[in-house]
Amino acid sequence: MSEYPWGEATATGIGSHPGEDHVEAIRIVFGELPALPYLPELPARGVGADMVGRSASLLVELPVEVQPSGWRFTDRPGRDVKRARDHLRRDLDALEEAAQGYEGPLKIQAAGPWTLAGAIELRHGDKTLADPGAVRDLTASFAEGLAAHLADVRRRVPGATEIVLQLDEPGLPGVLAGTVPTASGFGRLPAVDPQVAAERLGAVLPAGAFPVVHCCAPDVPFALLRTAGARGISLDAALLRRRDEDAIGEAVEAGTALFLGVVPGAGGPLPDVGVVARPAVELWRRLGFPAATLASQVVLTPSCGLAGASPAYARAALAKVRGAALVLREDPGE
Known part of the structure; x- marks a missing residue:
C-alpha cells in the first residue's frame, strides 16, 4: 500500500481559477483531475x-x-x-x-x-x-x-x-x-x-x-x-536552481512528496505531455532516485494558480498536467 493518499501518475491543481462560476469550476476539476480533485477558489468574485x-x-x-x-x-x-x-x-x-x-x-x-x-x-x-x-x-x-x-x-x-x-x-x-x-x-x-x-x-x-x-x-x-x-512540498519547477537540489534530495529521501509546477498559470499554447513532464523526469534522474518511485512521490501541477488565465486555458492546463503525469510512469531512461 502506498504511503501517499494518491495513486501513481497523479496530477492536481494549485487552487485558484478564473471567472465567477464556482459550480462550473468544481465540475471541471472533478472531470479533468479525477485522481486528486480539489476545491477551486475564484478570487474574481x-x-x-x-x-x-x-x-x-x-x-x-x-x-x-x-x-x-x-x-x-x-x-x-x-x-x-x-x-x-x-x-x-x-x-x-x-x-x-x-x-x-x-x-x-x-x-x-x-x-x-x-x-x-x-x-x-x-x-x-x-x-x-x-x-x-x-x-x-x-x-x-x-x-x-x-x-x-x-x-x-x-x-x-x-x-x-x-x-x-x-x-x-x-x-x-x-x-x-x-x-x-x-x-x-x-x-x-x-x-x-x-x-x-x-x-x-x-x-x-x-x-x-x-x-x-x-x-x-x-x-x-x-x-x-x-x-x-x-509531508509534501509544492513549488514551481521553473524556479528551482541546482543549489536547491541537495535540499530536495534530502526531502525526497525522507519520503517527502513533491508537487511540481510544470505548466505556467497563464499563457499561450501548451507543449506536448513529454515536454511538460521533462522537468520532473530530469530532476529525478539528476538526484539518482529509482525511476519506479517517480510516479508515486511526484504529483504534477500548474506552476501557480489559474486565476489569471482564460477559462479555456485553465481547463487545458489541468488536462495537460493529467496527461504529463502518465509519462512519469514510464522509465526515464527509455
Whole structure:
C-alpha cells in the first residue's frame, strides 16, 4: 500500500481559477483531475474570495475587515467577513453536490499563518507580523478554525479517503529573509527565527490530514517545512536552481512528496505531455532516485494558480498536467 493518499501518475491543481462560476469550476476539476480533485477558489468574485480574505474568514474570534490598505483586524464581524464566509459556504455546497459518489483523496487549500501574518494588519495599522504575540494569537485562532473547516469538508464528502491540506505560504521566504515591508512601506520587518517559523507553521497542521505546503517563490525553505511537519512540498519547477537540489534530495529521501509546477498559470499554447513532464523526469534522474518511485512521490501541477488565465486555458492546463503525469510512469531512461 502506498504511503501517499494518491495513486501513481497523479496530477492536481494549485487552487485558484478564473471567472465567477464556482459550480462550473468544481465540475471541471472533478472531470479533468479525477485522481486528486480539489476545491477551486475564484478570487474574481471580489472581496472575501481572495486568498487572504478566504482564509481569514476561518479565524475564530478574530474578525477582519477590508481597509484601503487591505485586510485588518476589527472589533466585530462585519459585511466583509460575512461575504468571505458566504463564498466559502457556497463553494462547499457545490463541492458536496459534485462529490456525490466520489471515493478517493481530496485536496483543499488555505493561506498559511505566516502569509496571513504578513498580510493582515492590526487595529492600529501595523502588520500582524510585527508583533510576535499577535502572531501567536493568529496561529492559535487559525488552527482552531482550520480544524473545524476540515471537519466540515469530511462531513460533506464522506467518500474522501484522505484530505490533502495545502497551506499556501508564498510570503514565507520573505518572512525568513526580513524583506516583508512595514505597513507604511518605508521599512522592513525583522526576519523571523527559522525555529519559531517552523513551530508556528506546524501548530496549524491538524491531525488526520496529509499536509502539503505550497511556496511559489524562490528560496523555498525545504528543511524548515519538513521540520514543521509538511509531508509534501509544492513549488514551481521553473524556479528551482541546482543549489536547491541537495535540499530536495534530502526531502525526497525522507519520503517527502513533491508537487511540481510544470505548466505556467497563464499563457499561450501548451507543449506536448513529454515536454511538460521533462522537468520532473530530469530532476529525478539528476538526484539518482529509482525511476519506479517517480510516479508515486511526484504529483504534477500548474506552476501557480489559474486565476489569471482564460477559462479555456485553465481547463487545458489541468488536462495537460493529467496527461504529463502518465509519462512519469514510464522509465526515464527509455
